[in-house]
Amino acid sequence: MGSFGRAPRPFKGRHGRVVVNLDPAERELLAGLLHDVAGLLDPEAETEAEAETEAETAAADTAGAGDEWAQLEAALAVAPPSDPAVARLLPDGNRDDPELAQSYRRLTEHGLRESKRAALATAAAALRREDPVVLDRDEATALLKGMNDVRLVVAERVGLRTDEDATALHLVALAGGAAVGTCRLIAGDELWKLGRMAVRRSARGTGVGRELLLEAERQAIAGGARRLGFSAQMHAIGFYRRGGYRTRGGVFDDAGIPHVWMERPLGG
Numbered sequence: 001m002g003s004f005g006r007a008p009r010p011f012k013g014r015h016g017r018v019v020v021n022l023d024p025a026e027r028e029l030l031a032g033l034l035h036d037v038a039g040l041l042d043p044e045a046e047t048e049a050e051a052e053t054e055a056e057t058a059a060a061d062t063a064g065a066g067d068e069w070a071q072l073e074a075a076l077a078v079a080p081p082s083d084p085a086v087a088r089l090l091p092d093g094n095r096d097d098p099e100l101a102q103s104y105r106r107l108t109e110h111g112l113r114e115s116k117r118a119a120l121a122t123a124a125a126a127l128r129r130e131d132p133v134v135l136d137r138d139e140a141t142a143l144l145k146g147m148n149d150v151r152l153v154v155a156e157r158v159g160l161r162t163d164e165d166a167t168a169l170h171l172v173a174l175a176g177g178a179a180v181g182t183c184r185l186i187a188g189d190e191l192w193k194l195g196r197m198a199v200r201r202s203a204r205g206t207g208v209g210r211e212l213l214l215e216a217e218r219q220a221i222a223g224g225a226r227r228l229g230f231s232a233q234m235h236a237i238g239f240y241r242r243g244g245y246r247t248r249g250g251v252f253d254d255a256g257i258p259h260v261w262m263e264r265p266l267g268g
Helices: 024-040 045-065 068-075 084-089 098-127 137-157 163-167 208-222 234-242
Strands: 011-014 017-020 169-175 178-186 191-199 227-233 246-254 257-265
Touching (some): 024 098, 208 227
Antiparallel strands (some): 169 178
16 A cells, blocks of 8 residues: 655745745646736736816815915825725725825825735746745745735635625636636525626636526535525516526625525525
8 A cells, every 4th residue: 555745844944045846837726816916016007197177176176275385285185996906915004094004005005015015926937947946035935925016916806805705616617727707606504605706808608607606606516505596687677587597586785786686496
């Protein structure tokens, strides 16, 4: 009978350095994630334009007040990130005082973006070196910071915000190594709940949503579910009806968006 050895730790400290025990494919996957997160932190022209528009509007609102300092504050205002994932990387400095939070963001956001991007780039470049990959102290620190940023972005993208999110089963559809769709399953007794169904715009109409739904059904059946249900937005009713789901009850509001409950029996 064969014996099984313990798998090597992915990262091991040695003489003040860190040895990376990942195969080249794993290293490239992690380096790609680090690179993608760095790209999210690169201010986009649209975001900058939105910030300029908001600053101009705020400045106009205070122009008649004769308060030059308030006008300067408004002109220098920095809009919070519109992407929720970036907002998790660049959170408000004070949740209870919007004015203080804005001042903190204005003074720190540019530097924080640049320092995070630099750390992410350093970590990605180190992982893409030829074997053996051994990180010095600065590279190891950059990797730790970068992996935490990747964790925050992935958690936001798949909807990990609550304890319920953390215990749910999350499904991710991949195409060419990139995530193109996701959903989650919350286990129950006979009824399992599907949620957070999303497909990247460029992948819509290619069958990704249908495959995610089928996989969710397979997972629910394997877990003992008899029915699968969810809150559907009105525009998606047709898609789910084609999969055999039927509406139950009337329309209700969820975060300001009309929804309807849908479900279907599973198995035989």
